[in-house]
């Protein structure tokens with residue numbers, strides 16, 4: 119007798135085949151039948167009108183903090199996500215000394231738009247090292263599968279202190295970081311993550327630590343990861359769309375390390391049609407030549423919400439916006455808004471349309487708002 123039957127749902131099995139109506143039979147935690155399952159079962163759920171599909175793996179999330187207090191990683195689980203990857207873009211909570219916790223949370227606050235008060239109240243800090251962090255996560259009854267990347271910015275801040283935010287690493291510091299990467303891989307890291315994106319601006323408008331790294335530092339740390347014989351490099355490139363030169367560097371890195379590289383992201387930009395096409399062509403040629411570099415994509419147009427008090431990391435990268443937001447009073451802000459040259463320079467730097475997934479064609483009119491999507495994604499990929 120089957121343990122469970124999902125009766126009459128619309129099955130999308132992830133094979134690329136057509137969706138079809140079927141029952142799904144489960145026994146001992148495994149799917150053993152798809153089709154007609156007329157026999158008895160210990161439990162039957164009527165799922166007519168619903169989609170039955172494998173859980174989604176979300177390879178780009180920033181649940182590093184939230185997962186310590188929300189074992190379901192809401193709202194992703196409500197959308198069918200059953201596995202999440204954290205540590206993306208190099209933002210992570212470990213390694214971190216207790217004295218540096220606030221600074222790391224401030225970085226998440228600025229880059230990912232997470233309220234500091236929520237982070238401060240919610241994060242359950244346990245230990246200092248990456249190994250202690252993942253061990254503590256593993257000890258919790260998590261509602262989704264969680265895989266953690268080693269975060270470059272956290273690693274730099276841990277090894278270099280405040281210098282992580284202002285300068286390139288010295289040889290000894292790179293060696294220390296490489297040793298921590300090797301340790302992290304032994305502890306179960308999925309790989310190594312970093313960002314070079316100008317959109318990743320931390321507290322006070324400072325670049326996040328990983329942006330101060332030379333390419334040689336990234337090469338060394340990816341080499342340390344690759345020494346384990348596994349792992350993926352996740353990176354948000356400096357250029358968007360990724361330039362031919364930067365992509366060639368990543369392709370070389372993939373070939374040298376023999377490890378895959380995943381970058382965020384390949385996107386279409388409505389007011390720059392076709393910008394993704396040369397990227398796609400270079401990726402395809404690289405794959406044919408053995409460079410395992412894969413783009414991440416967005417399944418929806420991007421939108422993010424922010425308020426004028428807390429600001430927005432992507433906009434904070436614009437000097438004119440930063441000057442306005444950091445003005446000492448509302449009166450000073452109003453004066454800047456009334457200033458024609460401020461308005462002109464702000465308008466000149468403003469994107470006219472949100473990016474969307476490459477290869478899609480918008481069906482929206484230019485006047486209608488884009489559909490909602492996760493604020494985190496837009497901050498990562500823009």
Ligand SMILES: [Zn+2]
Nearest residue numbers: 206207498499
């Ligand atoms: Zn990200």
